[in-house]
Amino acid sequence: MPEATPRWRLDATPDPTACARTLATAFHREPALSWICGTSQTVRTHWFTTTLRTHATLPGALRYAVTATSDGRQVASAVLTPPGAAPGIPARAAWAARTGLRCGPAALGRTLRYLRHAETVCPPGAWTLEFIGVRPDSAGHGAGRLLLDHLLATTPAPAGIFLTTADPTNVPLYRHLGFTELQRTPLGPLTVTAMTSPGRPGPT
Numbered sequence: 001m002p003e004a005t006p007r008w009r010l011d012a013t014p015d016p017t018a019c020a021r022t023l024a025t026a027f028h029r030e031p032a033l034s035w036i037c038g039t040s041q042t043v044r045t046h047w048f049t050t051t052l053r054t055h056a057t058l059p060g061a062l063r064y065a066v067t068a069t070s071d072g073r074q075v076a077s078a079v080l081t082p083p084g085a086a087p088g089i090p091a092r093a094a095w096a097a098r099t100g101l102r103c104g105p106a107a108l109g110r111t112l113r114y115l116r117h118a119e120t121v122c123p124p125g126a127w128t129l130e131f132i133g134v135r136p137d138s139a140g141h142g143a144g145r146l147l148l149d150h151l152l153a154t155t156p157a158p159a160g161i162f163l164t165t166a167d168p169t170n171v172p173l174y175r176h177l178g179f180t181e182l183q184r185t186p187l188g189p190l191t192v193t194a195m196t197s198p199g200r201p202g203p204t
Contacts, residue, residue, distance in 0.1 A: 005069055008143050010150055014065035016056045019077040020048035022065065026076070026133025031190055032166035036110045037103060046102040047111075048131075054095040055130070058085045064151060066134075066143040075138035078147050080155060081128040110188065117187055118164050121194045125159030148177060152197065161197040166190040 024045040060082040
């Protein structure tokens, strides 16, 4: 009997703009992005596009995507930052200018508040899982779990992987995957939970 064709395919070098479109759709009701961008899909797409293009310039930055084998459509994406990596002053200034112009000064200010908070609680030497999301029409079919399992197994993170979430429904899921809670912090209307995974050396 022939083997069934896998439903999903993992892409380790996805285009940043494609990932931005996927994440903008995946985060359409996520509390932090709703606070930053409001309800506009256009603003949210601009925000992710500007942010991921800047992130792609970081040495060692990782992006993953899951696509449907049937039609090649990207259904999920994840973005990770290596320890200590940050945009240089020119890149950060360009990102701020584009974000302020396309998304508005309120979105820029709230993004900077969120980033400052995340930077203060990130454990030294940890990778940061910046974003992971699945398109709503593909949720619940294993694409997100495939992505998480892959990045947790392959990221060379002896000091662990750090993340923040403003969605309380995500906390039990990450706990189930081995993350532990570091702290909960009020930020504007949000309650931001910081979590970290056990250290893993990555594949040999």
